[in-house]
Amino acid sequence: MNVFEILQDRGFLSTDSEELTRQVTDPKIKEILGKKKVTCYIGFDPTASSLHVGNLLQVMVLAHMQRAGHRPIAIVGGGTGLVGDPSGKSEMRQLLNEERIQANMDSQKKQLAHFLDFSEGKALMLNNADWLTPLNYIEFLRDIGRHFSINHMLTAESVKLRMETGLSFLEFNYSILQAYDFLHLSQNYDCILQMGGSDQWGNICAGTDLIRRVEAEKGSKKKAYGITYPLLTTASGAKMGKTEKGAVWLSDELLSSYEYYQFWRNVEDQDVQKFLGLFTFLPMEEVRCLGKLEGKDINQAKEVLAFEVTKLNHGEEAAKKAQESAKKLFSGGGQAGAIASVEINREDLSAGIPIIELFHRAKLAKSKSEVRRLIQNGGAYLNRERVESIDLQVNLDSLENDEILLQAGKKRFARVVLG
């Protein structure tokens, strides 16, 4: 099986030839991927300091490419980030300054390294600011700009969407810059394939078109290809990777490995098999087998999913820890190591601390009013027993094994230890 087929098998690409034409600019790419080693790239957005689950699909695609012996390039849009992709956005995005982008890039690379092997040039990470910022406007217009037709660009879905609210010239240029990226990579790194989410279709096509035109002018037949995959939504239609707290970050500084594990443990039933295919490297026979589980049994598949995905991002040890913690907590057993803890000093505790304050300090609620409501709704637990009164004072008597287990609802825990 070549990578293309693997991607089809795992659910990145459709097996339906009709649908596939909307995912692939030219079906020949399938053959090419089987025949020779190619260089391919995906662009990443430098607006956040960490990648999140929404980016994970892209990362997995690159990882599959590398495993198949191809060379993936991750482009961080240091240059295009200064412009802002209007695709799918109804409003103009906030522009970032350069220092910020640089810092974000650095931390994103660390995260990518969990999935890709950057040694010996087996994978590359490049910043498009390196070739975009030195561009000379007049030269650029003459060499690149003349290949673009405004008439054509105006028909782009992303542009139409903005006809009502307005689209700045800056943003209008975004796809040209992205096309130029592709051209640059094609010429300097022999990159022939760009991949991305389906919202990138227009931008990717702009790139393949540009390369074709520029090459044709030189009398060359060199071609470039594009592959897109659907934007991921959960079975209930929500965007992947967003939770009440915001994005599901890959960085353990922004989201603990325990919470990351929990995110995957709690996916909807219908998504389990799909996610196993997309976000793990488990053999598909096993994936299909797990996907067949029904009713309560599907929880086993969810555990596998959560474990495998956490392992990829945070390492095996963290995954094990998260799994154990979760099992202990939810099976009602002892204490867990991976849940957040707060320190309270002994004097404070022996004097007695109002329960409201304790929950607030443990960060289980943003305000004391929130704690009040939580208790009134019967969702607050102290050492597994429901807190009945908002006036409860907690003192040394509540210690069990030198700690106090607080719980908000069924899934949020914190422990209090003496500090």
Added chain:
RNA sequence: GGAGGGAUACCUAAGUGGCCAACGGGGGUGGACUGUAAAUCCACUGGCUUCGCCUUCAGAGGUUCGAAUCCUCUUCCCUCCA
């Protein structure tokens, strides 16, 4: 530069002098039912020293017993004309 429209809580969007901490929807949080799922139903969703008090309706002033609502100025956004 001219004319007009707008800015309300996480998002969306009502409210145009007191009944407004502000309708509704979304989202979120809790509860019930469950399988740490989905669907459904119920409650909650500014803060606090919580039967009361305090700070909110872009910002600053003003009118009034009383303003998110009226007036003035400022900032920002949008539409149309140039």
